[in-house]
Amino acid sequence: MRKILIMGLPGAGKTTLANALAPLLNAVTFNADAVRANLSPELGFSLEHRIEHARRMGWMCDRVVEAGGTVIADFVCPTEATRVAFGDAFTIWVDRISAGRFEDTNQMFVAPARFDLRVSAEGAPQYWAERALAQLRPAFDPQKPQPCSSARASRGVALTAGIGLRWRQGKQISVAAPKRFDE
16 A cells, blocks of 8 residues: 555544655655645635645545555544544554544544554654554564565566576576577
8 A cells, every 4th residue: 555644533644654754665754734734725724625635635546656656644523424524444553542632523533444554652753653554564474475566567678588598496406498489
């Protein structure tokens, strides 16, 4: 998943975590406060406006993913309706505090029923960024089959046929180069 939502109460550490995770993934980040100030200044904090803000954030993130990038959005996303409006994403719930600095947000906030990683009060942001990275990009296991794109497959064929080398069980073995048709 290349679309990541870091959500939780205001002041929980969402932006700090986004800033720690982004360089590990070479990701673009969208902070909801910055997006609201620069692109959506007409939106307030009613439930309807929060849903619209989540929809816009999700739409921007989808454009980054369509262009081949990885994107992190960090914002409160306080209700199930706002999460639905944002769209499918790898969801990190920053659950480090029991109340944020805005009472209306505290009252509106509903803990997510579904999330991929729950960040507790223990552990530094870098620790949690590395935990997220481990889930987003698991370590390579040579014993497990790996997805293979046609480009990767064609490179493998070219290496095998053109150079005359093969790999078997992690070891390089030589084979005779195939004869050309014009010989």
